[in-house]
Amino acid sequence: MAKLLDGYHAEPGAATVDLLLCEAHQQQKLLQNGQADVALLHLPFDSAVGLDTEILYTEGQVVILPTFHPLASRSQIRVAEVTALPELPMARWPGPGGSYPEGPGAEVRNLTQLFQLIALGRTTVIMPESASNDLRRDLAAVPVLDAPPVTTVIAWPSQSRLRAVADLLRVATRL
Incomplete structure (x- = not known):
């Protein structure tokens, strides 16, 4: 931008x-x-x-994890590994109509909320690689090999x- x-x-x-x-x-x-x-x-x-x-x-995508999570030190990961983490369900964003999809993950509206919840170990997200350019020190980005570009x-x-x-x-x- x-x-x-x-x-x-x-x-x-x-x-x-x-x-x-x-x-x-x-x-x-x-x-x-x-x-x-x-x-x-x-x-x-x-x-x-x-x-x-x-x-x-x-660009590719990354998973954002709290730095204390065991997978945060990996050099790469697959989507199935991320979605299989019961302790870190995927965050849910509102759709165009404003409603959230069903699921166990946290409901978020912006990156500030999202990153705070990830740092607390409550949720995770797969997002474009560029979103990780200026991550907080308590968050880690791991490339997701099979996520769509x-x-x-x-x-x-x-x-x-x-x-x-x-x-x-x-x-x-x-x-």
Whole structure:
């Protein structure tokens, strides 16, 4: 995000960018109702239905564990090993309608909640590798070999004709 914003800001005639930080699965709604002009989505987690997209990058996934957990020192792990941990059920995120899927894992809405619950040994999560860039010292990230890759895209409403959006897209694809 910082690299994209800095690159766009350096462009002649760049428009002011106001950031709208939101909870999981809100980006599509914000684009569709005109509250946002562009959004970063993570496929396959977010829906891009009805939006135009440009791929920015694809990455692997990691499991986030408390550092005291025996698996935290592993160099890699498989999804089946993570989902078989009864002491660390997978965290549950709200869906697009705001309801949580059934299951034993903690209900979370943001990374602050999630990372605190993981540090306390209450839950775990498999997420894009980039989410582990600045982890707290009491958390560890272990690559998950067989987790599907995550593709980050920049998305915008297909009817958009804003020059600022086109300029931002040009910078995003260049970077």
